[in-house]
Amino acid sequence: MIVVLKTGTPTDEINRISEGLKDTWGVTVEKSVGEHKVILGLIGDTTAIDRMQVQEFSPWIEQVLRVEKPFKRVSREFRHGEASEVVVPTPNGRVYFGEHHPIVVVAGPCSVENEEMIVETAKRVKAAGAKFLRGGAYKPRTSPYAFQGHGESALDLLAAAREATGLGIITEIMDTADLAAVGRVADIIQVGARNMQNFALLKKVGAQDKPVLLKRGMSATIDEWLMAAEYILASGNPNVIFCERGIRTFDAKYARNTLDLSVIPVLRSLTHLPIMIDPSHGTGKSEYVAPMAMAAIAAGTDSLMIEVHPNPAKALSDGPQSLTPDKFDRLAQEMSIIGKVVGRWSIPALATAV
16 A cells, blocks of 8 residues: 655654554555655555545545555555666766666676676776676576686676776675675676575565666566565665566577567556666577667667677687677667667767776
């Protein structure tokens, strides 16, 4: 249930209403400040609460609505139709993810291999306009014999890349035991596709304050994905970004996955949270990355994650889907054209290299 307050409701009255609702009905009350309204979310068993009783609780209450979706905090209804934003402090300043902000580009290799490689890649993607460096320290792989990442030592290399460039860092967590180590380096903690329904992990990342990038499971429905995000928000962390990275369908002959761009308008109607698209994992082939990235911009994505490696042929993981830095430079120029058309682009044509 949500309680929409009238514009201009005094802070003291907001606090009085919140405390009163909590004491009267034994619910948890969460305040959400939108662009135009303050909304109070009532969390708990609200089935027996009479909407009209709540409406009469204060003359400052404009409207009382029930959230019909099973995902309560994630639902767009929870913010009375308004979008939220995820604000991430980085050494280069705050970066805003959300539908009312410019598209955020995230780029870098699948895995952190060595310091020279990750620092040089970071410099190149920053020069092309990326705001975040992605790189895996811990890698979930289908085969136990495939490269699993360098682990905690790779986190130090990501920290070195951030020191050299000022880029924010996105890296994946696989185990709750690694949360402290990952949290010391990551500006955004990624929960990968294979862990989307690892509920113990979702609760742990929800109980810490770093923003969370939640990738869609390989065969997950949209409802399952939204409910996974609900675990994070229910644990106290409101800063979640959805990332579509392709799903498994019956045809995997020509592309690694099926990149579901229809989730952009679908999620936009269902949730207030920001959306990212990963065309690299979504297609698995570098030649398909550019057209799908531009299609995602046209469809309304808030962010893009693109794999970039200085020598994809020798990459320790996911080389076939990685762009070289030169190809990423060209893609950045192409994306800027569509990004400007839809009014979501603020990256210079080509920044000066670091």
